[in-house]
Amino acid sequence: MITMGMLIVFGFAFQGFFGVAAGILIASLVGLGYGWVKKERFFIRWSLLALFLDLLCMIGFYGICNIGQPAIDKPLPFNTIVSNPLKQKNMKHAMPQLPYELEALAPLISKETLDFHYGKHLQAYVDNLNRLIEGTPWESLSLEEIIQKSDGGVFNNAAQAWNHTFFFQTLTPKQGEMPENLKAKLTESFGSPEEFVQQFTKAAATFFGSGWIWLVADDKQQLSIVAESNAGNPLRDGLKPILVIDVWEHAYYIDYRNRRAEYIDAFWKLVDWKKVAERI
Numbered sequence: 001m002i003t004m005g006m007l008i009v010f011g012f013a014f015q016g017f018f019g020v021a022a023g024i025l026i027a028s029l030v031g032l033g034y035g036w037v038k039k040e041r042f043f044i045r046w047s048l049l050a051l052f053l054d055l056l057c058m059i060g061f062y063g064i065c066n067i068g069q070p071a072i073d074k075p076l077p078f079n080t081i082v083s084n085p086l087k088q089k090n091m092k093h094a095m096p097q098l099p100y101e102l103e104a105l106a107p108l109i110s111k112e113t114l115d116f117h118y119g120k121h122l123q124a125y126v127d128n129l130n131r132l133i134e135g136t137p138w139e140s141l142s143l144e145e146i147i148q149k150s151d152g153g154v155f156n157n158a159a160q161a162w163n164h165t166f167f168f169q170t171l172t173p174k175q176g177e178m179p180e181n182l183k184a185k186l187t188e189s190f191g192s193p194e195e196f197v198q199q200f201t202k203a204a205a206t207f208f209g210s211g212w213i214w215l216v217a218d219d220k221q222q223l224s225i226v227a228e229s230n231a232g233n234p235l236r237d238g239l240k241p242i243l244v245i246d247v248w249e250h251a252y253y254i255d256y257r258n259r260r261a262e263y264i265d266a267f268w269k270l271v272d273w274k275k276v277a278e279r280i
């Protein structure tokens, strides 16, 4: 005689939660069918109970897996990836390589600032992110996907890792002339490159608290300046990051103390215009 216990054990032949749940589901349906054919109320009663509990567990587990993961309407319509594109499930997020030496931006941004800003702050965001997502569904997602979907500590650390990577990649010790295509685009959106610099500088200088000032492009390729508090990242709004300045105090306090305006002046002397133009 086939017992309910044997049918449920059959489910454990599958691997993983949903495999086990599917096994129990099948076993419950078989038990239900058997009870119906044999007119055995015992099988019908216990099969229905097992089916109900199984469905309840599946719904609950699915909910837990998807907490804080709102659906993405559409994938990013542009290629602004700073994370490791080869990242596989269970691989840790890695520290990005700086495109220059730690002392290369001195004296405008000192080695000591980068030792802390890159070596301590960014390292902490990357380490925290890896620790927070270990063993969770976030582990299999790219940095960009995590930023789009997450909230709380996972978002803060993922976005700070992305923002800092993008910021450090925007700087160079060998600044060249602004490419013509960037000049034309800034003129189209702001009136002139000089006017853009003035507006961006004002936004950075007057921003209250910690955050990021971004130059972004929308889906019509129109450029605008966006201020984001804390770890804010325009990828969340479907906007394409072009340029950013970090206005957290840790970005400039060692070199400039509270004189943010001097730090912003230094930033303009270090922007890699060629790299910025390539992002448009």
Ligand SMILES: [Fe+2]
Pocket: 117, 121, 164, 246, 248, 250, 251
């Ligand atoms: Fe920072």
